[in-house]
Amino acid sequence: MKTIENTVAVSVPLRTAYDQWTQFETFPRFMSGVKRVRQQTCSVSVWVVGAGPLRQEFTVEILEQAPDSHVVWRTLGRGDLPRGEVRFRALAEDSTEVGLLVELGGRNLAGALGAVPGVAERVLGRDLIRFKYFAEGLGEATAGWRGTIRGGHVQPGMPEEAKSPTPTWPMG
Numbered sequence: 001m002k003t004i005e006n007t008v009a010v011s012v013p014l015r016t017a018y019d020q021w022t023q024f025e026t027f028p029r030f031m032s033g034v035k036r037v038r039q040q041t042c043s044v045s046v047w048v049v050g051a052g053p054l055r056q057e058f059t060v061e062i063l064e065q066a067p068d069s070h071v072v073w074r075t076l077g078r079g080d081l082p083r084g085e086v087r088f089r090a091l092a093e094d095s096t097e098v099g100l101l102v103e104l105g106g107r108n109l110a111g112a113l114g115a116v117p118g119v120a121e122r123v124l125g126r127d128l129i130r131f132k133y134f135a136e137g138l139g140e141a142t143a144g145w146r147g148t149i150r151g152g153h154v155q156p157g158m159p160e161e162a163k164s165p166t167p168t169w170p171m172g
Helices: 014-021 024-029 109-115 119-138
Strands: 002-010 034-039 044-051 054-066 070-076 083-092 095-104
Touching: 002 119, 014 083, 014 095, 014 119, 024 034, 095 119
Parallel strands: none
Antiparallel strands: 002 095, 034 044, 044 054, 054 070, 070 083, 083 095
């Protein structure tokens, strides 16, 4: 296993950074190796990653998620696949530190990426910077789910409503 850590300061409020990061289906817009993400439940999503013509699909389970604090995930399946966490810390009213820790390993694309010295660090570092520009360019999160997950299970209770820049229209 190889562990990679990186941080970036994003010029948006803590809530905006967290809400935007947790919109996993937008990851292909700033993560170079992510081709598609499909959210299946609040705690499970299917990811397609790749480089060039190579593609790999895997299922990710969120183990822990706390609004404006952190998200911890693991990949489901056989072998040592990627897992990690992202943490959020307010630096100022309109600035947030996003810290990413990823463990790579196994006989898969992520393991191959981690095996080449310095490549995974550069790729994830650039992807974090792309997230910074993506979030800053939007100004507000595209949406947000404010629920809590512990041990892979959504905790009971109504999550706080996400603030969305898109108006909602009355139905009827």
